[in-house]
Amino acid sequence: DTEVTQTPKxxxxxxxxxxSLKCEQHMGHRAMYWYKQKAKKPPELMFVYSYEKLSINxxxxxxxxxxxxxxxxxxxxxxxxxxxxxALYLCASSPxxxxxxxxxxxxxxxxxx
Amino acid sequence: xxxxxxxSPSLSVQEGRISILNCDYTNSMFDYFLWYKKYPAExxxxxxSISSIKDKNEDxxxxxxxxxxxxxxxxxxVPSQPGDSAVYFCAAMNTGTASKLTFGTGTxxxxxx
Numbered sequence: 407d408t409e410v411t412q413t414p415k416x417x418x419x420x421x422x423x424x425x426s427l428k429c430e431q432h433m434g435h436r437a438m439y440w441y442k443q444k445a446k447k448p449p450e451l452m453f454v455y456s457y458e459k460l461s462i463n464x465x466x467x468x469x470x471x472x473x474x475x476x477x478x479x480x481x482x483x484x485x486x487x488x489x490x491x492x493a494l495y496l497c498a499s500s501p502x503x504x505x506x507x508x509x510x511x512x513x514x515x516x517x518x519x
Numbered sequence: 520x521x522x523x524x525x526x527s528p529s530l531s532v533q534e535g536r537i538s539i540l541n542c543d544y545t546n547s548m549f550d551y552f553l554w555y556k557k558y559p560a561e562x563x564x565x566x567x568s569i570s571s572i573k574d575k576n577e578d579x580x581x582x583x584x585x586x587x588x589x590x591x592x593x594x595x596x597v598p599s600q601p602g603d604s605a606v607y608f609c610a611a612m613n614t615g616t617a618s619k620l621t622f623g624t625g626t627x628x629x630x631x632x
Contacts, residue, residue: 448608449563449622451620454618456618462619508565513562515560
C-alpha cells in the first residue's frame, strides 16, 4: 500500500479564517513533507518532518503552521492567509529522509477569497 | 535560479513509439534523481529513480539514463501508450544533506492514437 491520503480535497477560506489540512499515511514512513504547487509550476517544498520532528522549514510565512501529532499524521494549520496562497497543497511521505522516493497524496486545492 | 530544467514544455508521440523526456541540472551535488508522472488534480506519482553511481535503471517500459558529466538525464518510455499522457517532472536530491527534492518545470506528454 503506497497510499497517502489528504483531506479535504477542496477548501475555500476567507482571509480571516482558520482552517487545517490533514495528511495520513500507514506505510510506516518516518519522513513527511508539505509542498505547495501553483498552476503550471513544479511543487515547491515547504516543510519536512523527520521522525516527528520538524527538520526543514523553507522560510515559509508563519501563517502556515505545520504539526506532526504522530508518525502517521501531518497537519498544516492555516491562519490569515492571502489570496496569493491559493494553490494545490501536496503532502508526501518517504521511508527515510535520505535517498528515498517520496510518495504524494492527491493534494488539497485551496482557494483564499 | 532553476537548478533542474526541463526545456521541452510539451511533447507529442504516437502510440507504440518511444517517448524521450529530457532533464538537465546544474547542481553537481545532486546524486539521486527521480521521475514523477502527474495527472490533472492528482498528486505526482513516483515512476523510477536512479542513483549517481549508476548510468541506467530500467523498470518495465520505463528506463532512466544518467549522464553525470553532461548533468543530463532522460526518461525513455517504450512503447508509449495513451495512458502515459500526463505531465512528467524530473526531480533531484543531494542525499548528503537533506531530503529536499528539487523539481524541474515539467514536460506535458501527449500520446496520440
